[in-house]
Amino acid sequence: MKKKSTQISLLVSALIISTSLYSADEISKRTLKTNYQEVYNEKPGSVENFRDMFLDGKFYGRLRSNTFYYAWEKETATQDSHLITALGGSVVYKSATYSNFDFTAGLYYTQAFFDDNSDPVNLLKAGKDVLSRFDNTNTGSKSMGVLGQAYISYKGIPKTELLVGRQLVETFYTKSNDTKMIPNTFDGIVIETKIIPDTTVKLGYLAEQKLRDHTESHSALMYGDSNSTSSNNPAWSENDDTAMHKGFTYTRLKAAGVDTEAPLIVGDLHNNSVENLKIDVSFYAVPELVSEMMAEANYKIKMGDFSIAPGVRYIKQFDNGGGDIGGATYSGTLAGISGQSGGYKNANSLDSQMLAARLVGNYANYKLNLGYSQVFDEADLITPWRGFPTAGYTRSMARYNWMANTKSYRVEVVRNANKKGVYTDLFVQMSILHTDADEAKGYFDENYYYVGFAQNIPSFKDLQWRLRLGYNDTKKVDADNLDGRFELNYLF
Template identity: 25%
Template sequence: MSKYSSVSHRVPTRHNTCAVISPVRRLGYALMLVGLSVGTGAYAQPEAVSAPPSSVEQGQTPLEEAFSGRPRRAPAAQAAVGAPSGTKFNLDFRTMYLGRQNYDGSETESLATGGWAGVKTDYFLDHFSFGATGYTSQKLHGDPDKDAALLLGRGQHGYEVLGELYADVKIIEGLNLTVGRKEYDTPFINRNDSRMTPNTFEAISLMGGTKVGSKGASLRYGLGYVDSIKERNSDEFVSMSVDAGAEVERGVIAAGGLYKQGGFSLGALDYYCPDIVNIGFAEAKMEFAMGGGLTPRLAVQFIDQRSVGNDLLLNPGDSGQQYGIKAELPVGRALFTAAYTNISGDIGMMSPWAGYPGYTSVQVEDFNRAGEAAWMLRAAYEFKEIKGLSTYALWVHGSAPDATGKHARDEYNFNLQWSAPEGVFKGLSLRLRYALVDERAAASDDLTDLRLICNYLITF
């Protein structure tokens, strides 16, 4: 799924699977991915699930993950020698290939390797902690005339950047003030980590949480000012408004909260960028225990975007809304999902600082153009015979948008992923993602998008 909408000033970061790339060449790239990433690791720490946990797409941040940040403490036994007890180090080695054949027949193609290295100290004097992370992406293959995969910088050049450098002040237990460059995860300001390196932000934020009542309920909340963003394929921080497409510099004031009790949650966030745009987001989720091991889940969301102040990006009075509903049914090792979204108002939805959080936003298209409605069916499965192997396939059927000359689309995705469940390679994951987008009633070509990803995470 990509950050930019195909109808906005920013074209989604969709990478086009070069169907014209020879099978031999694709196989060679796949072998390179494995070789470059496996040779680096030692003591990896993993993520292997026994069943598909959700249908959230790579690059998105569900609301329940907002306001949490990274784990603030590591077990004392993992502390590095000479470092404060609980100091945590992360190394992430990543190699990725992206090839795409676009609607107009042009090609996009890149192969890169890199990742990041970071440290987060434990709290000095029980109140002050510091973090830093360096990121890099280096070119293995990429012709300048096939740029735009967003794995490398402009012109298919490698880059390195100090993307995180921050202070974390624990005011009281459960309430933290963070200042500096940092990764954040909320629906419309997040890492969008679906390429080589994530978005990071220069911001000041206050986040906390508390228990509510005696029945296990909790409330998490956050308030912050975000001044600038480092895009995932960039080594520079730019103003949030400039990144959105305006010619003036403005930051974003963000605030929201999330209430959760058992299988029910309700939350909302607001993002206000003066003279540029105001984005409101609300979502509710609930689970229904039906017996027989069946626990279906239902989620609904609402998004409102509108021009504000001096209207320096959108036209005066422009606004747009999205309504969405999603149902999930876990059955043993399978997860079945159905979703629907509808865009109304004057404009399509924009997501300038994150992956778009709509339920029908998938690998290539966001299905968020003005007047567009979309339906999604998805099935995922976690294999019992091969530990760590999972797959999913989905279909999104989108209607024609309001704009003349634009066409209805269908997108088909297939994903196959293996995460080493144990042993020396624990923390290693190999992933294949393929997408086909059919523009119905259009004279243009179909779009195809192939991604091969090898990731190795080490935490100590």
């Protein structure tokens, strides 16, 4: 209790300080886009001495609440309709720049509220990330207080920034994905440069990850088991993301002589040297396990007030030894089972591919996105760092559709998109997704209907509300469900 009280006191004190310092601001220092990425409209400047580096820094406060309602068509021993809510916030401090150096630190806190007698923590769905399930089952805690960001930045190289420490890493394969209460962060080194004309390059060496529902950093691609910790629910102690390859357990990696703390190496390249053509190339690699490369092209054709942009994305996944350890499916169910294919052509290979295409039309404040994706009949795609391979094509809220031999089709309509993160006019996003899955591999066809709203209160623009609803209609017996989410964010 003393630790929890200290955490709460620390957060409240910092919020009071930041409010008193910046309550008179007329322009929002920070705004929030619908993809949950923050936009810092005001940043500290440069100073001439070390002391002013601290004095001229800025605080950025945030209070938020998140409520999740999940209803199953039929409740079973493993399907529980439930309601969970959370309150919390964060304080981020950015120092001024001195001799090309500055630093950022962010404290985050969340307190979950749910009845664990009627709604067991192991049956929570989307709302599970507002607390640490691992801490809850071992200590009873329903709160988290963490140092979410702590990094140093160096800008002494022309058009280049070097960041070292715990940070948000936004690349194709890694995202902060701050849809709950605490963002997904990484401990490592990132360098971003625009030294090549019309090109942005970002490279990262990420030693560890800290998922949204974890209080401690953990391996980027290792699944906990009874040999990695003696605590209850060891699977929740390491990378337990929904899309984690659960065949990469501590025990299996050790037996194969593979580093259980292997780093995640990522890279992005964005090029706009040809007018109206955007080229994106990305990669990731986890030594001795698996790697991927992604190439994408989008070309915009302008016709007065209307534009149309065809796009295509290709992903190639390479098995670097992980297939023999964990198998072809990220569920890990085939690992070590001799002679069982599970519907996979090669149950011990992670080699795979994905092809996706889309057509995006924009007129006034409306956008129409027609998307298609196909994962080849090889292996599941391994991407458990909150970057989604089908994003922008056939990704809808909470839907994973990059399992082997899966085809997906989506129609999306968006109204009032805004890159600045201020939605005075109501933002609306609606989509219908059909997924044609391979039942031989244990997956099922489904139709997913989604609608999302976001708006900044016109008379109180720093307060933003969001409502998101997703309904899943599947061929799996009694698996239909409603996923409802309501959120409030106050940034100051």
